[in-house]
Amino acid sequence: MLSRGDRRLGAVIHRAWRLGARYDGWSDQFKVEAWRRAFRESGLEIEFYARRPRALEEVFPWDHVDAGVTKKFLARDYEASLRGETRFDCREQCHACGILAAFREERDGMLAEAWGCPPVSSR
Secondary structure, eight states, rough: OOOOOOTTTHHHHHEEEEHHHOOTTTTOOOOOHHHHHHHHHTTTHHHHHOOOOOOOOOOOOOTTOOOOSOHHHHHHHHHHHHTOOOOOTTSOOOOOSHHHHHHHHHTTSSHHHHOOOOOOOOO
């Protein structure tokens, strides 16, 4: 639920902490009822964040984070994975993920060489 959440979960996290949720990475310390109560009191549903299918066109809470790889590429990659398809090593065949365009300045320098990125083609 947290990894798929948006800024509204800030209130949930704070409330769960106030209710004693600490060291939740350890199963013997996880206080599930504190989290359930924090969601209820915040007027949010755990299922909305944790289990609902998401349309690829949806604006995701993390869409503002730019890691250099385009959302279009990630959507294509996700759909391919659902079909059980894998990709070739991108150092042998570029998949146009967007990283080279995003890091245009670095790609001509040592960073692109360290990544092993191929030259950008005009395909």
